[in-house]
Amino acid sequence: MAQQGHLEIRNVAKQFQVAGALLPVLDNVNVSVAAGEFVTIVGASGCGKSTLLRLVAGLDRDYGGTIDYDGDGIDGPSLDRGLVFQEPRLFPWLSVAQNVALGLLNADMDTAAKRRSVAEHIDLVGLSGFENAFPHQLSGGMAQRAAIARGLVNRPGLLLLDEPFGALDALTRARLQAELQRIWSHERITMVLVTHDVDEAVYLGDRVVVMAPRPGRIAETFEVGLAHPRDRSDAVLLRTRNAVLAALEATTGPDGPWSSKPQTRPAAISIPPQQAAA
Numbered sequence: 278m279a280q281q282g283h284l285e286i287r288n289v290a291k292q293f294q295v296a297g298a299l300l301p302v303l304d305n306v307n308v309s310v311a312a313g314e315f316v317t318i319v320g321a322s323g324c325g326k327s328t329l330l331r332l333v334a335g336l337d338r339d340y341g342g343t344i345d346y347d348g349d350g351i352d353g354p355s356l357d358r359g360l361v362f363q364e365p366r367l368f369p370w371l372s373v374a375q376n377v378a379l380g381l382l383n384a385d386m387d388t389a390a391k392r393r394s395v396a397e398h399i400d401l402v403g404l405s406g407f408e409n410a411f412p413h414q415l416s417g418g419m420a421q422r423a424a425i426a427r428g429l430v431n432r433p434g435l436l437l438l439d440e441p442f443g444a445l446d447a448l449t450r451a452r453l454q455a456e457l458q459r460i461w462s463h464e465r466i467t468m469v470l471v472t473h474d475v476d477e478a479v480y481l482g483d484r485v486v487v488m489a490p491r492p493g494r495i496a497e498t499f500e501v502g503l504a505h506p507r508d509r510s511d512a513v514l515l516r517t518r519n520a521v522l523a524a525l526e527a528t529t530g531p532d533g534p535w536s537s538k539p540q541t542r543p544a545a546i547s548i549p550p551q552q553a554a555a
């Protein structure tokens with residue numbers, strides 16, 4: 278049987294209608310992700326990364342080109358293609374455990390096995406003790422960790438992660454990156470992860486795809502070529518990181534967010550004394 282999880286994105290174009298005008302967001306996007314591969318995507322804000330993940334997840338079917346998953350066109354969302362959104366999107370009226378359990382709604386498991394799996398995943402993201410908490414009782418990072426647990430619990434063939442660690446502190450982030458890598462190595466889930474963090478992109482990805490903005494397109498792809506798990510200080514990682522940064526800088530210019538040029542900060546706002554005293 279063919280291994281599950283092969284994604285083929287061909288000539289994808291997407292436009293949105295904004296204030297009566299057509300805004301081209303994606304143009305001629307081609308990405309092939311082998312079953313079990315870990316691909317990371319970096320690119321300037323607004324270049325269409327989330328839009329692309331939504332198309333792959335089947336949440337938006339209005340686009341040009343083709344997206345095939347294991348040889349079939351995508352015609353809607355599926356539990357086998359999980360998406361962890363850029364913001365947690367938990368159901369506010371459900372507890373953490375109930376939110377995570379949603380990922381197993383249609384799973385072929387008995388109740389005890391589901392309960393065990395939910396508890397394991399809550400533990401995995403460091404939320405043990407918060408099973409019965411509601412989303413409004415969590416910090417932003419905790420809510421995002423609950424969403425990651427929900428995305429993983431069903432062990433989809435393909436997991437799409439949209440800046441999943443953006444809201445986390447550096448330590449939790451490093452721990453979850455390592456955990457995600459461990460789960461991926463063990464389960465061989467195909468992963469596509471969007472991030473703004475170039476170190477994260479090269480640490481996790483077998484390949485790093487750099488997107489350019491307006492319209493969103495693939496600028497360059499880098500093979501990392503290192504086995505997992507990786508040593509963060511490996512010279513190959515550092516070299517690849519610098520190459521990815523240079524490619525990003527080329528997409529956004531010398532004044533863009535990835536520029537190696539010293540950044541000039543805006544002058545501090547001075548408040549006239551009479552206002553400051555008021």
Ligand SMILES: Nc1ncnc2c1ncn2[C@@H]1O[C@H](COP(=O)(O)OP(=O)(O)OP(=O)(O)O)[C@@H](O)[C@H]1O
Pocket residue numbers: 293294295300302320321322323324325326327328329363
């Ligand atoms: N539903 C929508 N209607 C109109 N325009 C949209 C819609 N969704 C996204 N866009 C536009 O598409 C472009 C790409 O948005 P998208 O959210 O995919 O960017 P992104 O690369 O994920 O950015 P970020 O890194 O900030 O998350 C932006 O210009 C955005 O304004």
Ligand SMILES: [Mg+2]
Pocket residue numbers: 326327328363439
């Ligand atoms: Mg986005």
